Amino acid sequence: MSTLADHLRALPDDGLAALIRLRPDLVIPLPSDLSALAVRAQSRLSVARALDGLDRFTVEVLDAVRYLRPDPSLDAVLALTAQGGAGPARVRAAIDELRALALVYGSDHALHVVGTVDEVMALPAGLGRTAAELDPAAAELAADPAKLRRTVLGAPPAARAVLDRLAAGPPLGALATPLADDSPVRYLLEHHLLVRVSEDTVELPREMALVLRRDAGPLGQLHPDPPPLAGPDDARAQGGIGTRALREAQKKADRAGAGQALEAVRQTEALLEALAEEPAAELRTGGLGVRDLRRISRATGVDEPTAALLLEVAHAAGILGDDETGFLPSTLYDGWQVAPLAMRWRMLAAAWFGMPRSAGLVGQRDDKDRLIAALSPEVERLGAPAARRALFDVLADLPEGIAATAEELAAVLAWRSPRRHGRNRSLPVAGILGEAAALGFTALGMLTSYARPLLAEQADPDEDPLGVNDTGAPDAAAVLDALLPPPVDAVLIQADLSVVVPGPAEPALAAELALVADAESANALRITTTSVRRALDAGYSATDLHALFARRSRTPVPQALTYLVDDVARRHGGLRAGTAAAYLRSEDESLVAEVQADRRLAALGLRRLAPTVLITATPPARLLEALRAAGYAPVREDATGAAVLARPKARRAPARPAVTVRREDPLAMPLLSPARLGGVVEQLRRGDAAARAARRAPLSVRTATQNGTNAHNDAMVVLQQAVRDRARVWVGYVDAHGSSMSRLVRPVSIGGGYLRAEDERTETQHTFALHRITAAELETT
Incomplete structure (x- = not known):
């Protein structure tokens, strides 16, 4: 039987490239030759990754090959899967996929399954082990097909239901202990239809399951097609739904x-x-x-x-x-x-x-x-x-x-x-x-x-680095933008001072509305005394607000809004707060006297310095808050007497990169472009040729560093003769990692401490340091 390594060597370059494209983990890192690639292709982790990408029907076909082993023919697989309702064309396609993944290899007369598949997957087709592997009494029953059939068919309904459930797979069942006298599992154990494999586990032997699967065959009913996606009730009868x-x-x-x-x-x-x-x-x-x-x-x-x-x-x-x-x-x-x-x-x-x-x-x-x-x-x-x-x-x-x-x-x-x-x-x-x-x-x-x-948009850039396959498909944002209502730059101001935004607001309008109105819903806001005062605190004047509302409103500005703006603006800034800890001043002496006499502000401890000035130990921010809560409209000023705008500076966290969307999940292997695949295949072929050539090197060359044969001077004589005769020679040397290697080359020149030679098999040139050469022997025909 040929090995997987022999199978890989026999593949054409495009077949080997197809395997690497489907299983890129095999070349990360790049193996030295095809033998190393075969070892990696049979590793447990790589096989599990390849099996994870298979659909249900392909797994069922793989189970058919495993069930018929060792080395079944394709015709036998087709005959077995036909019992489960699968057509030969679909089965052949599944076999081709398994071959492309190197999970199955070999000719149509002898299909081989990679041995690690049995370690990764459960028993084939949900069938248990044979009765001979489980229990002698069960094996004796299975040896008599007629008696086994009578025993299975004669089981009580409750016991038969247990058998049917285990026959569908998996064949293992949990065992409740202790068993009741009338338990169906007890009946099955006593009649050797089930075998107890541990204190709390039972297993259905394969022969019993095959009797129960007699109608659909050993594999049961196969599933070559995915379940239908019928959609909602109005789309279930798709024949009655037109394109429109x-x-x-x-x-x-x-x-x-x-x-x-x-x-x-x-x-x-x-x-x-x-x-x-x-x-x-x-x-x-x-x-x-x-x-x-x-x-x-x-x-x-x-x-x-x-x-x-x-x-x-x-x-x-x-x-x-x-x-x-x-x-x-x-x-x-x-x-x-x-x-x-x-x-x-x-x-x-x-x-x-x-x-x-x-x-x-x-x-x-x-x-x-x-x-x-x-x-x-x-x-x-x-x-x-x-x-x-x-x-x-x-x-x-x-x-x-x-x-x-x-x-x-x-x-x-x-x-x-x-x-x-x-x-x-x-x-x-x-x-x-x-x-x-x-x-x-x-x-x-x-x-x-x-x-x-x-x-x-989630295509891998390595598949089309120059963008030559760009179809010019519309961007997702462009398609969505055509569905969204156009941004509006105007609003509807109602008589009750509510503001209706008839669509998504432009950014500039949204910023203005956030300042001059309070949101009540997604497209409804309301102008209040608080919102007007907020706008005045941010630097707007009454004239600015009147102009803003006139410019942005598609309806006439309500008279109530004009009165509200003028009233708040007239009182806005009538009081000015500063640092004493804080002070309060106004040109209106009666207003200052009113504030000082206001019992709601007694906790501030206001003292009158002059007919127009009050001071307090309360910080300015707390002073402003208390005055506004009492119904006044103060404005803060700085040391020069200028009004301080209340627009807060937005606090922001440091920027962080957004998530990069990849075609696959973070645990997936990268996709390899055709150019990279070609380079990988070429390097594997060269490495394999060098490895096979090294295995054919004379024993004296391969063991020179161990037994000391062929002294260095003798090797130099052989190499000089080979240069003159243009003859091929086996060279034994120690590489940079300290490993003993051998290579069949044709020397070109010796000088400067180096031997320059060409390898005709791989069409590459090599340079050997003379002090690393341990042996040299002319090729014998």
Whole structure:
């Protein structure tokens, strides 16, 4: 039987390159020759990685080869799989895939399975060990097929149900002890249909399972096709749905998703503004405390799970950072805040798609029964990007306008990669879909049209470094921008001083509205005495505010608003506070007297220095707060008497890089470009040729450093003669790592302490230091 190394040597260059492209871990680091490559291809870790990428049907075909071993023919595999309902074309395609991965090799007359596969996978087709391996009594029963059939078919219904469940696989079952007298498992053990393999485990022998599988064959029913994605009720009868209806369904989903994307951007901005106003301290163990998350949630009106998700995404996008004071917006936030809405969403969506974190864990308890905090190390999951990629690859394969449920998507994922997403490895499909819907990535159970370009953007740059295959597909932000309402630069001011924003506001308008009005909902604000005073504190004058409202309002400015601005402005700055600890002065003596006599301000300890001046030991900030609470409108001034503007300086955390979205998860191997594959294959071929040549070197050359034969001077004589005769010679030498090597070369010259020679097999030139040469012997024909 040929070995895997012999099989790899027989492969053409494109076949070897295809293997390396499918299993790039085999050449990281680059093996010295093809024998080393074969050893690595049979390692447990590499085989497990290759098996993880197989779909359910390919695994079932591999089980068929393992079941028929040793070395079954392709015809035998086709006959066995036909019993399970698989067509020969599909089986041949699966065998070709297994051969391409070097998990199966050999001719159609003798298929060999890499031995490590049995160590990584369970017993083939969910069948147990043979009765002879488990128990003599069971082996005696299995030796009589007629008696075995009568015993199995004569089992009581409860015992037969246990047999059917174990026959479907896996063949091992947990055993409850002690067994009741009427237990079906006791019956099966007493009749040797089950074998007890430990105190709490039983196993169904293979012969018994084959009797139960007599209708579908030893492998059972095979699954050459993935489960169907039927979609919602109105799409189940797809034959009755026309293209126009599907297009309308997709448009409806796009509109709903675009609205949610807009809401996600707004909520993220609100959360970050709340943190800018009052940063949240970082826990000693890392992350955002539950109380801080609850406070931010109440202040912004965003529920806690959504707030945790958006904060995680903002942190991954780099617009949320932290410093010694805690979590607060980073320096990148200001640029993100003024960017177009579609670009802002794209930045959040790309960060979510690639971040190695799972926000759904926030609020759950860890293995020590402690709550998992947002932005904490416990939320990190390196496999999260690959899980999202796998799920959205399924969604992207659906035609536009067709939705699918979480259960249907989980079933397809389990078929595509049973070792990753199959039994006991369930992917949190519902959680990922919930996060995607909250971000507007999906809507109404289907992928939005603007999310599809974002998935396509995750191509590896090595596949097309010059961009020659660029299809010119629209950017995700451009597709979303066409769905969003255009930004507005005007508002509707109502008679009750409410402000209606008829769409997403331009950044400049949004900044002005945040200063002169208080938000009541996403598109509704209200102008109040407090908001007008806030604008005056920031440096606006009454004239400026009148001009702002006249410029921005599409409706006539209400007279009540004009009166409000004039009234607040007339009283604004009538009092001026300074440092004494603090002082209070006014040109209006009666106003000063009124303040001093106001009982609500008695705690300030105001003293009158002059008819127009009061002083207090209270700091200016506390003085201003108390006066405003009492209904006055003071303005702070500096040492020169100039008014101090109240616009606060925004605090920002240091910028942090956003998450880099890769095509694969962080644990995956890199994709190799065709040029790199060609170089790897060439180097492997040369290394293998050199290794085989070295194994054919004369014994005197290979053992020169051990037994001292062929002194150095004798080697020099042989080499000088070879240079004159242009003859090939075996050279033994010690390489830079101290290893003894041998190579068949044709010497070109000797001089300067070096031998220069060419290797005709690999078409390369070599330079040997003369003091490292241990032996030389002419080639014998």
